Amino acid sequence: MPRKNGSQMIYDPASVRQYFDEFSEREWDRLSDSTQGRIKYRIHRQFLEKVVRPEMHVLDAGCGPGRFAIDLIKLGANVTLVDLSSVQLELARSHLSKANLLQEATAIQQGDITRLDTIDDSTFDVTICYGSTISYTCQEFPRALEELMRVTRPDGHIIASVTSLFGTLRLVGPLDARDFIRSADCHLDWKAVLSGEQIVYTKSGSPEFHQPMVLFTSVGFLSVLEDAGLTVIEMASSNPIVPSFTAISSIAESVGASAELERLELTACKAPGLLDAGEHLIAVAKKTSVGSE
Ligand SMILES: C[S@@+](CC[C@H](N)C(=O)[O-])C[C@H]1O[C@@H](n2cnc3c(N)ncnc32)[C@H](O)[C@@H]1O
Numbered sequence: 001m002p003r004k005n006g007s008q009m010i011y012d013p014a015s016v017r018q019y020f021d022e023f024s025e026r027e028w029d030r031l032s033d034s035t036q037g038r039i040k041y042r043i044h045r046q047f048l049e050k051v052v053r054p055e056m057h058v059l060d061a062g063c064g065p066g067r068f069a070i071d072l073i074k075l076g077a078n079v080t081l082v083d084l085s086s087v088q089l090e091l092a093r094s095h096l097s098k099a100n101l102l103q104e105a106t107a108i109q110q111g112d113i114t115r116l117d118t119i120d121d122s123t124f125d126v127t128i129c130y131g132s133t134i135s136y137t138c139q140e141f142p143r144a145l146e147e148l149m150r151v152t153r154p155d156g157h158i159i160a161s162v163t164s165l166f167g168t169l170r171l172v173g174p175l176d177a178r179d180f181i182r183s184a185d186c187h188l189d190w191k192a193v194l195s196g197e198q199i200v201y202t203k204s205g206s207p208e209f210h211q212p213m214v215l216f217t218s219v220g221f222l223s224v225l226e227d228a229g230l231t232v233i234e235m236a237s238s239n240p241i242v243p244s245f246t247a248i249s250s251i252a253e254s255v256g257a258s259a260e261l262e263r264l265e266l267t268a269c270k271a272p273g274l275l276d277a278g279e280h281l282i283a284v285a286k287k288t289s290v291g292s293e
Helices: 013-023 035-051 067-074 086-098 135-150 165-169 178-182 190-194 218-227 255-268
Strands: 057-061 078-083 107-110 124-129 152-163 199-201 214-216 230-238 280-287
Touching: 013 086, 035 067, 035 152, 035 230, 035 255, 035 280, 057 067, 067 078, 067 086, 078 086, 086 107, 135 152, 135 214, 135 218, 152 165, 152 214, 152 230, 165 214, 190 199, 214 218, 218 230, 218 280
Parallel strands: 057 078, 057 124, 078 107, 124 152
Antiparallel strands: 152 280, 199 214, 230 280
16 A cells, blocks of 8 residues: 555545535636647547447546536447536536537436445446546545446446646746745655655645645556556556646747647657656556456
């Protein structure tokens, strides 16, 4: 089991729920109101297009305002949306409705990925858990992973993105995060970073770590998934070249340059040397059937 910081904050679903209730529509805007956000969306979306086929049963766990659920429905999947935040679920209903897809959703329900009690074993062909939802479960992340695996059928896929330790540290520059730098040692357990473990719990919220989280290096995330019994097919970084919050106005105002940056990011996101560069680490994994290896 991963070591935890002495003063680490424990998973507090009420606080995460309140944060995302208040974050509201900004969660939708995150992937559309900047060049980097739109590229982040494209990087994540490509894995859905690769794995999801018409008529598959798909869980969008931590669906937020439903951006990826809309894509999944457009791919022909039967999609169940689950989120902790009632505000995010209301936004998901509203965005699905605007896209004329609300009736196509199989179910939209409030739930916690650490305890998906209302969902039977092996219900889904594919389980998506995008946007750090696993990271917000802090020390409960092994249980969240266990639940996501339980509701996924043998030979089904789990596609998840978590918060990257090193990618998040790369935000210090664009955010000019003086307060964080002054107290970095209080927020991060460097012993865990430098040990073989590569999984780090933030100790408390800070302007950059808005909620307590578990952060992963690519090595740490890979071993967590493999230890859980998953076969990792592919890993990627989002976004590997230009971190969020970086001022890139001359690129952004040129359609050609923005398209070129998107092409570069989509190519670079799978480069092994850049896996730890983006704020999100993505993994496409398969739940191997017992006895199939
Ligand atoms: C950063 S948003 C990502 C939303 C969406 N998956 C996306 O990538 O656009 C994280 C979402 O996970 C939800 N969430 C956080 N912890 C959760 C938990 N334990 N169970 C279910 N949902 C959770 C939040 O309410 C929020 O809507």
